[in-house]
Amino acid sequence: METLILLAVLSFLGLTALAILRLRDGVTAVMLAGLYSLLSAGVFVLMDAVDVAFTEAAVGAGISTVLLLATLHRTSRMTHRPTHTPLIPLIVVMVTGAALVYGTLDMPAYGDPQAPIHQHVGPDYLRDGPNTTGVPNVVTAVLASYRGYDTLGETTVVLTAAIGVLALLRGRRQGKERS
Amino acid sequence: MTLPGLFPYWVVIVLMMIGFYMVIAHGNLVLKIIGLNIFQTSVFLLYISMGKVRGGTAPIIASGFSTYSNPLPHVLILTAIVVGIATTALAAALIIRIHGAYGTIEEDEIHRQDNSL
Structure with a gap:
């Protein structure tokens, strides 16, 4: 089902x-x-x-x-309509897609519990996370506690983007007033 | 009913390539950004599909469950979604500025104006 x-x-x-x-x-x-x-x-x-x-x-x-x-x-x-001839992008996309499909061929099957990804730190987080951090949601525990500095870095990225957007659009409004 | 074990990955790759095609074949800048978002969401799907464990449930520890999917890809992709919206916002602001400078958001028209200078 x-x-x-x-x-x-x-x-x-x-x-x-x-x-x-x-x-x-x-x-x-x-x-x-x-x-x-x-x-x-x-x-x-x-x-x-x-x-x-x-x-x-x-x-x-x-x-x-x-x-x-x-x-x-x-x-x-x-x-x-699209400006380029669609042939070249189509070939590029087909070749890239074929290379990626070739890359999946030796990947573990979907949902396989023995896949390498499930043998590393993932099970440790699931076993120790709730006791170490006191949060039953392991995703939250990893995001805010184990990898809290990554999340801090992520907010820095958002701040940088916000500064960029403000800088770009503020200049535009002033430009309009001048003209 | 069982699917071939790699089937979800192949669907994701097809979606990824649709987004990639939009990025390189479309001349309209907004459609390019939409293609980039499709590509990005497909990469998220690829990561999340690797974290799935057969018969598992969401990684929220509760009594009565013993098999959970891997939480690590979920954390990575949560970060990636937020970074993705930041880049989309920046791209949207750049498109507005390009429209202000050139009066168009079509790539060929922008190149034509650049070359006629």
């Missing part, structure tokens, strides 16, 4: 991506990209990553859609 649901959501995801690929209207593409984010949040739930699903639904489907809609509102909505 779980496999069937996963298969259904993955095919919806593929269909949405193909639909976005064919679109030339910016607003519709942004809305469908929001749908794509929401569907991928569904896949995250099916793969037991509930924290990631929550964040993706809020940030990917919510904030990202609003940002891109605001960008379209300030620029132009319609787009022309």
Whole structure:
């Protein structure tokens, strides 16, 4: 049953991506990209990553859609046909995709409990995390306690991006007033 | 019903390549960013699918459960999502500035104006 649901959501995801690929209207593409984010949040739930699903639904489907809609509102909505001949990008994409598929061939099967990733620190966090940090949610325990400095670095990235956005857009408003 | 063990990875790679194609083939800057977001979300899916354990549940320790999926990819991707939205915001601001300077967000039009200087 779980496999069937996963298969259904993955095919919806593929269909949405193909639909976005064919679109030339910016607003519709942004809305469908929001749908794509929401569907991928569904896949995250099916793969037991509930924290990631929550964040993706809020940030990917919510904030990202609003940002891109605001960008379209300030620029132009319609787009022309693709400018490059689609042949060369198609070849590049096919070759890259084939190389990546070749790379998956010696990966452990999906859901295999014996995969190398499940033999390293992951089980330690699951065993010791709740006792060491007092948080039953191991993802929160790792994020805020074991790897708290990484999260601090992440907020630095967000601060830098915010400064960049403010610097870019503040200059624009002053420029408009001058003209 | 069982899928071939690598099937989720292949779906993710197809999604990734759709995003990659959008980035290099589309001339519209907003559509490029959407393609980049699709690529990025597909990479998230790849990581999360590696952390899944058959028969496992979400890594929140509770009585009655003994098999949990690996929490480590979840933590990495939580960070990546937030960094992703930061880069999207910066890209959106840059697009607004490009539109202010060139009056268009089409790549070919921008190149044409650059070359006619």
